[in-house]
Amino acid sequence: MRNTGTMNGASGTVVMTGATGFLGSHVLAGMLLRNANTSVVALTRQEPGLAAARLATALRATGVPLPRDLGERVSTARADLTDPHLGLAPRAYRELARHADTVWHMAGDIRLVHRPSALDRVNVEGTRHMLRFAATAPRRPHLLHTSTAYVAGALTHGHVAEDDVGGAEGFLTEYEGSKHRAERLVRGLAKEVGGGVTVFRPSVLTDHRPPRPGAPRGPHSVLAARLAMLGQRLPTLPAAHSGAVRDGVLTARMPGDPDAHMNVLPVQDAAETMLHIGLGQAAASRAGGAGRGKGGGGGGVTTYHVVHPRQTPVQSLLEALTHHTPWLRLRLDGEGRERGYDGPGCAGGARRGSLERVLMRESAGVAAYACLHRTYDRSRCAALGAPEPRPLDASYLRASFAPPSVN
Numbered sequence: 001m002r003n004t005g006t007m008n009g010a011s012g013t014v015v016m017t018g019a020t021g022f023l024g025s026h027v028l029a030g031m032l033l034r035n036a037n038t039s040v041v042a043l044t045r046q047e048p049g050l051a052a053a054r055l056a057t058a059l060r061a062t063g064v065p066l067p068r069d070l071g072e073r074v075s076t077a078r079a080d081l082t083d084p085h086l087g088l089a090p091r092a093y094r095e096l097a098r099h100a101d102t103v104w105h106m107a108g109d110i111r112l113v114h115r116p117s118a119l120d121r122v123n124v125e126g127t128r129h130m131l132r133f134a135a136t137a138p139r140r141p142h143l144l145h146t147s148t149a150y151v152a153g154a155l156t157h158g159h160v161a162e163d164d165v166g167g168a169e170g171f172l173t174e175y176e177g178s179k180h181r182a183e184r185l186v187r188g189l190a191k192e193v194g195g196g197v198t199v200f201r202p203s204v205l206t207d208h209r210p211p212r213p214g215a216p217r218g219p220h221s222v223l224a225a226r227l228a229m230l231g232q233r234l235p236t237l238p239a240a241h242s243g244a245v246r247d248g249v250l251t252a253r254m255p256g257d258p259d260a261h262m263n264v265l266p267v268q269d270a271a272e273t274m275l276h277i278g279l280g281q282a283a284a285s286r287a288g289g290a291g292r293g294k295g296g297g298g299g300g301v302t303t304y305h306v307v308h309p310r311q312t313p314v315q316s317l318l319e320a321l322t323h324h325t326p327w328l329r330l331r332l333d334g335e336g337r338e339r340g341y342d343g344p345g346c347a348g349g350a351r352r353g354s355l356e357r358v359l360m361r362e363s364a365g366v367a368a369y370a371c372l373h374r375t376y377d378r379s380r381c382a383a384l385g386a387p388e389p390r391p392l393d394a395s396y397l398r399a400s401f402a403p404p405s406v407n
Helices: 023-035 048-061 090-099 114-124 126-136 174-192 219-232 239-244 268-284 313-323 354-362 379-383 394-400
Strands: 015-019 040-044 074-078 099-107 142-146 197-202 205-206 249-255 263-267 301-306 328-333
Touching: 015 023, 015 126, 023 040, 023 268, 040 048, 040 268, 074 301, 090 099, 090 126, 090 263, 099 268, 114 126, 114 174, 126 142, 126 174, 142 174, 142 268, 174 197, 174 301, 197 268, 205 219, 205 268, 219 313, 249 263, 268 301, 301 379, 313 328, 313 354, 313 394
Parallel strands: 015 040, 015 099, 040 074, 099 142, 142 197, 197 301, 205 263, 249 328
Antiparallel strands: none
16 A cells, blocks of 8 residues: 555545444455445555555455455555644645545444543544535535434434434433534534535444454454453552452442343454445435435435344443453342432442442443443335345354454
């Protein structure tokens, strides 16, 4: 892969952010496989040499066959999404915009618990700058924005429609609030994007294959790694924890509903759905209006829940997680709210013991979702013939929490 300061004269180009990420790398690999004529400029934060190496590692980790001419079809450009001109020199910005046929905006700050202002710099202002980029591009590119199904916020029950923006009940994490603000911005400025906008809302993404060193990891793998590190510290836990550690096994209660469920989707199925829909919408936009109204052409916005049709019980996820942590036994505490847990959802902390606080901190916000019962409408994906996701059985879930490979 090569660095690009100006375009190489290609007739049309896909501009992508987030290509080195867990989902973005799968989308890019699938895109290259589907169309031998696709040319992509990946906007990255790293300097050229490091960016190319990181992107190559991420693409190889997807397991998707890569083209022999990868280095000719994919180039990188160092960019800063928090800058109105993406951190590019004026000439480079104009050249990139001049050749942009489609814009896939997949980058984001995915830390669940962080300062809202820091999250918004990337998730909200970065989105604003990509919308402006697409609006100024002379080819009127279609913009595909990656949001999250969790913009539904602290709504614990009910069925979320694809046009529901949510947020009235607050949010379980700062990340949700930031992505919600970004999506509202997209809807407010979409008419300025001549090629229309598609919004994808994926749920929790995972993979049954252990991540390769240096490759992006999904939330299951990240959580497994954090707990593995906590397990190594088990003998050194403070004395306040010692009463919960017996025979080398740590027992802890976690606020949540034993009957709760989450929506979990293999990252490969998410990428396949997004490509199936997104490539069609972008093609319709370039054709000058075919399918407008269905795909958000003509300055409109169409939202798709990229979710699994079947929910996964939280209890099944905990069993899969603790399969790899024999030193840890977790119990969902269905009376958490009544006992005084504060905060939205079911993962507050007013009466948690010191042990529970350690686990909540190590979970980096994931525990906030152990009380959800809501479901998501995916009728638009089904209507467009998106492939059916694979079933998630116990063996798949256990594999998704396997410790990272060290080889």
